[in-house]
Ligand code: GUN
């Protein structure tokens with residue numbers, strides 16, 4: 001038997017030089033000298049066909065087969081993973097004067113109504129993903145709106161950019177204005193099934209059954225969402241949980257038989273290892289044990305929690321209970337897409353409780369920790385061989401204040417903590433997704 005001769009496809013080989021920082025496992029709470037940190041100063045990171053192929057010291061220069069980019073003196077990190085963010089809410093970021101329930105009514109629902117329009121949804125999706133990349137976030141778990149087209153356009157825009165994205169149309173069938181409710185009798189089920197069929201598992205895209213929060217879904221819709229999770233075991237589930245005290249009280253009134261807010265979701269079959277629960281501020285130990293046993297994660301959203309006056313998340317209690325905690329901007333409740341700004345807020349929230357969040361714990365939670373909690377640790381969140389080359393190149397300092405602080409920093413943790421606290425999207429030099437540069441700062 002003879003085969004037609006094939007022209008070999010040349011390997012895409014890229015070598016990036018810089019200070020490589022990532023994690024090999026989870027750091028312990030408070031451990032400044034953690035062995036989980038992998039810092040390789042002045043190294044080449046080798047990328048073949050979009051995957052990490054190795055690393056070698058800076059003076060061991062790769063040969064001519066490699067396209068080289070020299071970022072000596074800069075920091076190279078895995079791309080950030082934002083585990084809870086709302087694509088249509090760039091339009092309401094920094095809205096004044098309300099707590100959660102008023103904020104939804106006054107600002108957010110009206111903005112989301114605009115996404116009924118396909119062109120609005122399409123341009124919003126592109127604007128949102130480009131903004132994520134320009135902030136160093138290469139993967140995200142995203143809420144669009146209730147409109148099917150909002151999820152469709154977001155999936156398509158992520159596919160164009162090669163991004164690992166988890167999203168799904170928002171489910172709401174009550175306590176929401178006209179134009180933002182799934183209509184009976186199927187209450188959104190057929191839209192979800194169609195989106196799952198067309199997008200879930202396509203390239204780097206995954207579907208998430210997306211219950212907005214308990215108050216905006218009838219018990220019938222919650223049960224339907226739980227059935228979807230059972231029928232499609234690979235899909236994710238995302239929702240909001242125990243964010244604000246008035247919200248928690250409302251959930252108690254709406255679901256008097258439930259032991260707690262979390263129990264509403266548990267009874268509907270919405271708890272599993274692919275569950276991402278945003279906020280989780282007002283929980284008790286029993287709730288934390290249930291989350292841990294399910295293997296679900298809390299998407300801690302410190303900027304949003306501060307801005308909307310929601311409360312101070314007890315990260316230490318979640319950690320002690322064995323619940324996975326990732327970090328999220330929750331824009332537009334949060335006031336920035338920058339993960340560094342969000343991590344700086346996370347540090348301050350812990351400081352209010354007398355705790356000291358290390359740079360290691362914070363950066364791990366927004367890279368490898370989030371990836372592992374999503375079941376994607378072999379693909380994203382680190383610079384390990386075999387992972388997809390989703391990464392960012394950062395300036396260590398932007399401006400004279402940060403420059404000086406970095407100059408006098410002693411030791412690696414002090415330096416990285418100062419970077420995390422003082423940096424933002426202005427430090428971003430380039431963002432690479434699947435080995436392709438998708439954002440590059442104009443010099
Ligand atoms: N709870 C229900 N919907 C939302 C939302 O859009 N943002 C936040 N922060 N909390 C919510």
Ligand code: ZN
Pocket residue numbers: 084085086240278330333
């Ligand atoms: Zn949210």
